[in-house]
Ligand SMILES: [Zn+2]
């Protein structure tokens with residue numbers, strides 16, 4: 001039986017008086033009697049509702065990530081690689097939604113493994129019904145009402161997890177149904193083809209996955225776009241690659257994406273809670289920026305296939321020359337003070353470090369910074385925005401009149 005808060009306080013007050021009022025001090029008439037059933041005092045109950053009001057933390061304000069529109073595109077913040085208890089992660093799908101909103105993200109995909117489900121599954125630690133165990137859309141369906149309630153875009157996803165590299169691991173994003181992909185589990189080529197047949201965007205995950213005993217590459221071995229990956233690419237089974245995964249990045253992926261016109265990603269591949277992995281609202285946390293027509297799942301999908309993505313993690317951005325340049329122009333205002341001195345203002349939350357022949361200058365959000373330019377220098381070098389392997393972004397400098 002549940003009591004309401006007023007009953008609880010009334011009962012507590014009566015019991016409290018009895019506890020602190022010894023008869024010898026207060027006299028017989030002050031000894032509190034146990035509460036008696038009456039019209040005004042309810043009988044004791046065995047369940048109380050306790051108000052935690054005075055110690056409840058104030059609601060968390062979502063992280064504000066400000067990025068201006070880029071050539072008419074909205075810049076959405078996303079993470080397209082996450083795990084939950086429905087494979088080998090430690091939280092529920094609904095928790096991923098709450099964490100993402102707190103981190104200021106617009107869109108996520110929960111991509112639980114098809115082949116590896118040690119927790120909730122048929123053969124896992126906690127059994128699902130037969131019906132649930134064969135449903136590889138379960139994490140998406142559980143998270144969806146929460147995402148709708150909190151206005152977060154949710155993309156259906158799953159991770160095709162082969163134990164050898166090649167082919168390694170691939171996320172199938174935006175499939176209309178994950179179950180046919182899972183049904184083809186014995187043949188990875190069929191899994192990739194089935195994904196494409198069901199409308200999926202296929203992302204090659206963590207190409208530097210180092211785990212020689214469980215199929216990954218040797219530690220320190222060069223990353224290779226193997227013949228198998230070439231076959232995958234040519235068959236139309238690869239649309240993007242992670243340049244950053246979790247806490248690792250793979251510089252050569254910038255070139256692979258440029259050479260083959262693939263979309264670039266920075267994803268968390270998070271397994272523990274966000275709190276355990278990165279801490280609360282960590283500004284270094286990986287995020288994939290999506291240049292989308294509008295804030296909708298369909299627009300994110302269109303942007304992926306058009307390769308309008310930029311990867312952002314650990315104070316670095318990776319992307320192709322075109323979209324990084326457009327993002328820089330939208331984010332940083334440039335004013336000529338003298339021919340040798342420019343005033344730069346970064347209006348975005350993005351980390352920006354620039355130089356023009358001199359030393360590098362950090363541009364914190366909304367702070368006007370003077371940057372000195374050597375006479376012969378015609379470009380702004382954005383040293384933490386990477387347009388190719390060992391290739392920081394160069395933006396042609398157009399000087400305004402002094
Ligand atoms: Zn993986």
Ligand SMILES: [Zn+2]
Pocket residue numbers: 081082083159269
């Ligand atoms: Zn993963």
